[in-house]
Amino acid sequence: MTLTFVEPKLLRGLRTKLGLLVACLAILLLGALSRPPAAPRPGAAEKVAPILEARAEREEPLRLLEGLRQRGQRGAAASFALQVSRARTPLVGADYGPVTRPQAPAGRGVVVEDSFGLTVASALEGSLEPRVTLASGSVSPARVRAHDVDSGLVLLLLAAPSMSAPLSTRRAAPGDLVLAAFGEGEHATLRPVFVAAIDGRRVSLSGASALVPGTPLFDLDGKLLALATGDREAALAAPTLEALKTQADAGPALPSTLGLSLQEPDEGLRARLGAGAAVVVYSDPEGPGKSLTAGDVLLGVGGQRVVLLDEAQRRIAGLEAGREARLTVRRGGRELEVRVTPVPALAYARQPVRGAGARADTLFAPEALAAAALPGHARVLLIEGRAPGPRPPRPGRSAWLLVEAELQGERFLAAVRP
Amino acid sequence: MNEILSVGLILLCALLAGHVTQLLRIPEVTGYLLVGVAIGPSAFDLISHENLRTLGFLSEVALGLILFSIGSNFEAARFRAVGRGAVRVALYETSGAFLLVLLGLLLLSRPLAVALLLAVIAMETAPATTLMVLHEYDAKGPLTDRLLALIAINNMIVLLAFGGISAFLTLFGGAGEELLLQGYRALHGLLWTTVGSVALGIVMGLLVDSWAARAKESGEAMMLAMGVVLITVGASRALGLSPLFATLALGATVANTSHHGSGLLKALGQADPPLYAAFFVLAGAELQFESVGALGVAGLAYVVLRVVGKLAGARIALRDEDVPETVRRYLGLCLVSSSSLAVGLTIQVRSSFPEAAAPVTAVALAAVLVFEMAGPLLTRLALVRSGEAQTEPRPFEELPDQAT
Numbered sequence: 001m002t003l004t005f006v007e008p009k010l011l012r013g014l015r016t017k018l019g020l021l022v023a024c025l026a027i028l029l030l031g032a033l034s035r036p037p038a039a040p041r042p043g044a045a046e047k048v049a050p051i052l053e054a055r056a057e058r059e060e061p062l063r064l065l066e067g068l069r070q071r072g073q074r075g076a077a078a079s080f081a082l083q084v085s086r087a088r089t090p091l092v093g094a095d096y097g098p099v100t101r102p103q104a105p106a107g108r109g110v111v112v113e114d115s116f117g118l119t120v121a122s123a124l125e126g127s128l129e130p131r132v133t134l135a136s137g138s139v140s141p142a143r144v145r146a147h148d149v150d151s152g153l154v155l156l157l158l159a160a161p162s163m164s165a166p167l168s169t170r171r172a173a174p175g176d177l178v179l180a181a182f183g184e185g186e187h188a189t190l191r192p193v194f195v196a197a198i199d200g201r202r203v204s205l206s207g208a209s210a211l212v213p214g215t216p217l218f219d220l221d222g223k224l225l226a227l228a229t230g231d232r233e234a235a236l237a238a239p240t241l242e243a244l245k246t247q248a249d250a251g252p253a254l255p256s257t258l259g260l261s262l263q264e265p266d267e268g269l270r271a272r273l274g275a276g277a278a279v280v281v282y283s284d285p286e287g288p289g290k291s292l293t294a295g296d297v298l299l300g301v302g303g304q305r306v307v308l309l310d311e312a313q314r315r316i317a318g319l320e321a322g323r324e325a326r327l328t329v330r331r332g333g334r335e336l337e338v339r340v341t342p343v344p345a346l347a348y349a350r351q352p353v354r355g356a357g358a359r360a361d362t363l364f365a366p367e368a369l370a371a372a373a374l375p376g377h378a379r380v381l382l383i384e385g386r387a388p389g390p391r392p393p394r395p396g397r398s399a400w401l402l403v404e405a406e407l408q409g410e411r412f413l414a415a416v417r418p
Numbered sequence: 419m420n421e422i423l424s425v426g427l428i429l430l431c432a433l434l435a436g437h438v439t440q441l442l443r444i445p446e447v448t449g450y451l452l453v454g455v456a457i458g459p460s461a462f463d464l465i466s467h468e469n470l471r472t473l474g475f476l477s478e479v480a481l482g483l484i485l486f487s488i489g490s491n492f493e494a495a496r497f498r499a500v501g502r503g504a505v506r507v508a509l510y511e512t513s514g515a516f517l518l519v520l521l522g523l524l525l526l527s528r529p530l531a532v533a534l535l536l537a538v539i540a541m542e543t544a545p546a547t548t549l550m551v552l553h554e555y556d557a558k559g560p561l562t563d564r565l566l567a568l569i570a571i572n573n574m575i576v577l578l579a580f581g582g583i584s585a586f587l588t589l590f591g592g593a594g595e596e597l598l599l600q601g602y603r604a605l606h607g608l609l610w611t612t613v614g615s616v617a618l619g620i621v622m623g624l625l626v627d628s629w630a631a632r633a634k635e636s637g638e639a640m641m642l643a644m645g646v647v648l649i650t651v652g653a654s655r656a657l658g659l660s661p662l663f664a665t666l667a668l669g670a671t672v673a674n675t676s677h678h679g680s681g682l683l684k685a686l687g688q689a690d691p692p693l694y695a696a697f698f699v700l701a702g703a704e705l706q707f708e709s710v711g712a713l714g715v716a717g718l719a720y721v722v723l724r725v726v727g728k729l730a731g732a733r734i735a736l737r738d739e740d741v742p743e744t745v746r747r748y749l750g751l752c753l754v755s756s757s758s759l760a761v762g763l764t765i766q767v768r769s770s771f772p773e774a775a776a777p778v779t780a781v782a783l784a785a786v787l788v789f790e791m792a793g794p795l796l797t798r799l800a801l802v803r804s805g806e807a808q809t810e811p812r813p814f815e816e817l818p819d820q821a822t
Binding site for chain 2: 025028
């Protein structure tokens with residue numbers, strides 16, 4: 001046990017403590033009561049001024065933003081929703097059914113001039129005569145007048161004229177802040193998106209993962225810059241629109257396709273062939289170019305020799321849809337002529353499935369069905385996050401893919417290895 | 419980062435810093451401060467300015483507890499032994515720093531208001547940092563006794579002087595109000611922050627006294643002590659009093675009325691470490707490292723003159739005193755640190771004298787950084803050299819000075 005020596009404290013006794021307490025409380029009361037009026041302290045005006053200034057500074061950008069929003073909104077009001085009626089335009093293959101979304105529009109677009117609308121090919125899902133729901137709510141039939149394969153932009157002729165003033169366009173530059181219009185007409189809201197990079201007539205966007213194909217992108221002055229293609233990219237409006245108008249003036253012909261995927265020949269092949277040409281790496285087995293097979297070397301289109309990939313593609317696009325054309329190919333050392341009937345390139349335009357992380361390298365529908373052991377008349381809805389489209393599978397690809405298909409009204413899901 | 423996350427991060431980083439400082443043989447406080455700097459907005463910005471603002475109350479609470487514990491050293495019987503000497507030293511060292519800094523800045527042709535305010539801020543010695551180093555090394559001895567008393571008195575003198583200088587500047591740099599009203603306002607401000615704050619501390623202290631006998635368990639004692647300190651700090655803020663004075667007075671009252679004071683302090687001691695660690699990490703995070711570049715001639719003069727003033731003041735005050743040689747030699751070194759109070763005064767300058775705020779803030783905050791880093795190291799040096807550090811293992815190159 002420890003003994004503690006307790007020192008006598010300075011303040012002892014109840015009376016002392018009570019006295020002290022009363023005295024202190026009195027001091028506090030007196031002090032509080034005798035406080036001088038909270039008169040303007042020196043420098044009060046100077047203190048308030050910077051606060052007011054700071055507030056004004058804070059509010060200035062807000063005012064600016066509101067102005068921009070209103071200007072951008074004018075542009076957004078010209079946007080429209082697309083409804084694609086598949087029934088009227090038969091697609092290339094019966095199995096190439098689009099993913100139907102009755103509740104949402106297939107895509108969007110924007111009225112650029114009195115009776116012209118601009119949208120992207122992937123929004124049409126192969127339809128050449130979509131219907132357009134305008135800002136006013138009225139539904140108007142439309143017809144494709146021109147198609148730019150490079151950018152994917154499509155010029156529509158609207159049956160019902162809607163807007164008198166033409167929408168002005170501007171060239172986008174990397175780093176531009178653009179406003180993407182969500183929703184149509186008066187209900188359109190704007191969300192900011194950045195232009196990350198420009199490559200030819202395509203722009204890659206940052207901050208735009210879920211843009212519906214054809215969503216118009218405006219700059220802060222309400223000028224049209226581009227239209228989203230649905231896969232984090234957009235098609236540049238500014239130089240393309242003029243080209244589309246010229247194309248539309250020239251005639252009703254739309255760029256064609258043969259459902260082929262072409263590639264530049266490698267060095268060895270080029271050395272053997274002498275002049276350069278294009279090598280077929282994939283041919284849609286149900287497509288117009290099904291008589292060609294992978295490995296064929298394309299030497300001529302429509303009777304004219306082609307030496308460059310670009311040239312071959314341009315010539316194929318220039319073929320008239322529905323009219324038979326001749327191709328010159330080299331197959332296994334022999335040169336032979338092949339007859340093909342091209343279809344409009346638009347028929348192949350497909351929409352990436354939103355929110356599913358679209359992938360570029362997926363299967364074709366027939367292969368997917370075969371791999372999933374489903375009969376050929378089943379309809380493929382989705383291959384690994386992407387609607388079935390005319391893109392070649394990457395050679396040597398062995399990862400598992402997810403195939404969703406519809407057969408007699410029922411949906412099947414299968415994981416397949418291509 | 420949200421506040422809860424940042425508090426957790428602060429505690430763990432502080433713990434880590436504690437381990438590292440033990441290896442490096444530097445005071446924990448320095449480690450906390452460095453960690454604070456590292457995770458604060460100056461460096462990695464894990465703790466943002468926003469976090470610092472919301473966590474500011476933690477610092478206030480910790481400072482309240484620290485001053486409470488310093489105040490509780492003011493027991494009458496103990497104070498009589500060192501008190502008079504401490505008052506004398508405090509007066510000398512504060513005036514030394516004040517006069518040298520004032521003259522130096524005036525010679526560098528700074529405005530009178532700026533020179534006066536900086537000179538007052540120069541007088542301050544950090545209570546928290548010093549107490550923390552004393553605790554860490556379990557310091558005991560004549561130097562430690564004097565140091566504790568000295569710092570409390572130093573802080574009171576600083577607050578009084580700041581009140582006086584504020585009154586002076588308000589009176590003579592006023593905005594054309596009636597002289598009488600201005601004078602009254604200045605006087606009332608001075609009395610209210612001093613006498614009023616002490617009165618509040620005493621009232622709260624008496625409350626503790628009447629309750630402490632019933633709060634016997636250490637948990638209860640902790641709740642009582644914590645609650646009273648929080649109320650004192652909060653009430654001071656609400657009433658426009660000085661939390662510093664009030665908590666000091668609270669500690670002193672408890673020490674002089676109640677036999678349970680030491681029990682309360684012990685109970686608080688169990689709760690303190692995380693709070694103190696957070697306090698210093700936050701203090702470190704608030705240090706603006708980039709400000710050192712802007713120190714300039716005035717800043718350098720301020721730093722040098724403050725140190726010289728304090729050392730010389732302490733030396734002169736102790737010249738004829740009957741004190742051990744270690745005290746004479748090393749007390750001055752323990753007075754170099756500077757921290758929260760100086761920052762607090764700077765903030766007050768910013769709101770009360772906006773025209774002088776920019777130069778005062780620039781110099782004072784940069785200097786706080788220098789002193790906050792150097793102070794604990796110097797205090798540790800003094801404690802080790804004087805042989806009052808108990809827990810510090812002593813390598814032979816640091817043998818206590820045998821001069822006594």
